[in-house]
Amino acid sequence: MEERKPIQHFLDELIKISTMEPDVDVMANLKQSMRSNPFYPVIREVLIEQKERTVLSTQMIKEELIEDEEERSNKMLEKEGITGPDYSISPEAIGSDQDEYRQKLKLVRKSFEENMNNYAVNCRDFSENIRSILREQSEFRPITATAIEKLLSMTGNKMNRIIKLLKHSACAAIIHLQKRYFDARRKRRNFAKSSTEILNEYFIKNIEHPYPSEEVKQILAAQCKISVAQVSNWFGNKRIRYKKTVAKEKEARHEVQKNAVAAMTANSYGLLPNAFSGMMNPYQMMMPGVSAFNFPVYNPEMMAQYQQTMQNVNQAT
DNA sequence: TGAGATGATTAAAT
DNA sequence: ATTTAATCATCTCA
Numbered sequence: 001m002e003e004r005k006p007i008q009h010f011l012d013e014l015i016k017i018s019t020m021e022p023d024v025d026v027m028a029n030l031k032q033s034m035r036s037n038p039f040y041p042v043i044r045e046v047l048i049e050q051k052e053r054t055v056l057s058t059q060m061i062k063e064e065l066i067e068d069e070e071e072r073s074n075k076m077l078e079k080e081g082i083t084g085p086d087y088s089i090s091p092e093a094i095g096s097d098q099d100e101y102r103q104k105l106k107l108v109r110k111s112f113e114e115n116m117n118n119y120a121v122n123c124r125d126f127s128e129n130i131r132s133i134l135r136e137q138s139e140f141r142p143i144t145a146t147a148i149e150k151l152l153s154m155t156g157n158k159m160n161r162i163i164k165l166l167k168h169s170a171c172a173a174i175i176h177l178q179k180r181y182f183d184a185r186r187k188r189r190n191f192a193k194s195s196t197e198i199l200n201e202y203f204i205k206n207i208e209h210p211y212p213s214e215e216v217k218q219i220l221a222a223q224c225k226i227s228v229a230q231v232s233n234w235f236g237n238k239r240i241r242y243k244k245t246v247a248k249e250k251e252a253r254h255e256v257q258k259n260a261v262a263a264m265t266a267n268s269y270g271l272l273p274n275a276f277s278g279m280m281n282p283y284q285m286m287m288p289g290v291s292a293f294n295f296p297v298y299n300p301e302m303m304a305q306y307q308q309t310m311q312n313v314n315q316a317t
Numbered sequence: 318t319g320a321g322a323t324g325a326t327t328a329a330a331t
Numbered sequence: 332a333t334t335t336a337a338t339c340a341t342c343t344c345a
Contacts, residue, residue: 187341188323191324230325233325234324236335237324239335240337241322
């Protein structure tokens with residue numbers, strides 16, 4: 001009973017020191033009191049033994065199941081220039097899909113590099129901190145040098161996994177870009193502004209006959225960095241839509257004119273829209289077949305027919 | 318987020 | 332075979 005007391009005390013101190021906020025003075029006191037404890041070396045030994053049997057041994061779990069997947073990511077990143085030497089965009093590709101793809105890829109590369117650097121720095125700082133703290137505490141806590149290294153290699157593994165995640169997300173970004181720019185079923189995209197400018201210029205210049213020949217189509221296609229079929233599509237769409245807008249404008253002008261004429265006739269006869277709505281204007285009243293003045297002249301034959309009809313109606317009722 | 322713009326696709330016309 | 336006209340699907344911009 002008497003022997004357990006110092007051990008209990010030691011353990012209490014140990015728990016306190018493991019869970020407290022780091023405070024240099026308090027820590028120093030605790031250290032001192034533990035070192036002066038005669039049971040210190042032996043208890044520390046026992047605790048270390050226990051710990052190694054229970055904690056660290058179970059940590060050696062399978063880590064390397066996704067080897068080939070990582071290999072694939074690495075290859076992809078290398079091929080698309082995310083890792084490895086930087087490259088510049090070839091000038092003849094500017095304005096094309098290739099160009100845009102490469103530009104976007106550069107952004108991916110940039111953010112990937114930034115993240116990697118951040119993580120490298122953070123990793124190093126973190127490891128250094130952990131190492132120095134544990135070294136310091138190993139004087140009185142049951143922590144051996146090999147345990148520290150093991151722990152550090154474990155955190156290193158964690159960090160590697162984060163790097164894998166980074167690579168993975170970079171790959172995902174690349175795949176997304178490739179889908180967008182190279183997939184046959186990809187969504188439609190607008191041509192570069194410079195391209196539509198070229199096409200529009202030709203269209204306006206040849207507005208009398210906007211039908212480029214095969215040769216011209218090829219030239220335009222080269223200039224605009226699009227296919228001949230796309231040039232054909234563009235002119236097809238442009239012709240029909242141009243025609244439509246012209247027709248619409250004509251219609252609009254017509255409408256304006258009609259309204260203007262109506263307003264003028266209304267004004268010239270001093271007709272107020274409300275008081276005389278529905279009333280014919282004098283021109284209309286004089287039109288044949290419309291006006292109340294347009295009585296049929298007397299016709300005996302027609303009158304006889306009329307009377308016959310009325311008689312028939314009366315007999316039927 | 319919705320209306321208009323725009324590139325692609327399709328059937329019918331020439 | 333090429334073009335028109337309508338329509339689809341997505342993009343763009345306020």
